Amino acid sequence: MSESPYEVRGFAVTSRRPLQAAWASVFRIVVGLFWLYYASQKWQGVGWMHSLMISTAKADPIPGLHEFLVQVAVPNWSLFAVAQGAGETVVAVFLIIGLGTRWAAVLGLLLAINLALTVAFAADPGFRFLYYLAVLINGQVIVSGAGPIALSRFGWVPAFLR
Numbered sequence: 001m002s003e004s005p006y007e008v009r010g011f012a013v014t015s016r017r018p019l020q021a022a023w024a025s026v027f028r029i030v031v032g033l034f035w036l037y038y039a040s041q042k043w044q045g046v047g048w049m050h051s052l053m054i055s056t057a058k059a060d061p062i063p064g065l066h067e068f069l070v071q072v073a074v075p076n077w078s079l080f081a082v083a084q085g086a087g088e089t090v091v092a093v094f095l096i097i098g099l100g101t102r103w104a105a106v107l108g109l110l111l112a113i114n115l116a117l118t119v120a121f122a123a124d125p126g127f128r129f130l131y132y133l134a135v136l137i138n139g140q141v142i143v144s145g146a147g148p149i150a151l152s153r154f155g156w157v158p159a160f161l162r
Contacts, residue, residue, distance in 0.1 A: 008033030025098065025147030028105075031137050032095030035088050035108060050079040052119070059122040069118065087111050095141065098150020100161045105141035112138050 042049070054077075057069035072079050087107060096102035112134035120131035147151045152162040 002038050004036055019079070021148055023147070024144040025149035027137075027144065028095050028101060028141050028150070031083065031105075031108070031141050034092075034134070034137070035095065035111075036092035039085055039088035039092050040079065043090070046078065046081035046085060049084075051075045052122070056118050056122040060118055061121060062117060065117060073151050084111065084114070098146045098152050099157065101146035101150065101152060102142050103160075105138050109135065109138040109142065 017049050053069070053074055057066065057074050061067055062068045088111060091104050091108040091111065094100050095108070112131070116131040120128045123131065146162075151157060
């Protein structure tokens with residue numbers, strides 16, 4: 001039995017419209033802009049994060065994580081704040097240009113889980129869902145990939161960045 005490129009085991013495959021095909025790219029770029037917004041808040045300095053980290057450590061109800069925040073993260077707040085800002089910047093740039101998309105989204109997922117397990121508990125309960133939403137949107141980028149509008153689609157890009 002010969003199958004045409006538009007038929008899979010007897011089922012017709014409809015072609016996607018251009019907007020449907022580009023959806024993964026549009027979504028990826030929007031998630032990159034989300035991380036760029038949060039990263040840009042740290043580019044002029046991270047001093048404002050010290051009080052946030054103290055209040056987060058006090059509010060966190062998760063055993064083990066609470067102790068880690070109090071004993072390790074708060075005394076070394078500057079290192080953790082700069083690392084968070086650098087991670088957010090890397091995720092934003094890579095997602096926006098479409099290089100290493102899944103790896104960048106995995107890093108974004110880890111950063112989002114960090115925020116969901118720490119900062120979300122100190123946030124206004126009405127806005128806590130935004131931290132959980134960040135976990136979901138990064139998971140979606142991991143699943144959907146770069147989409148057709150991405151630098152990773154060029155042949156000269158190394159395989160580990162596709």
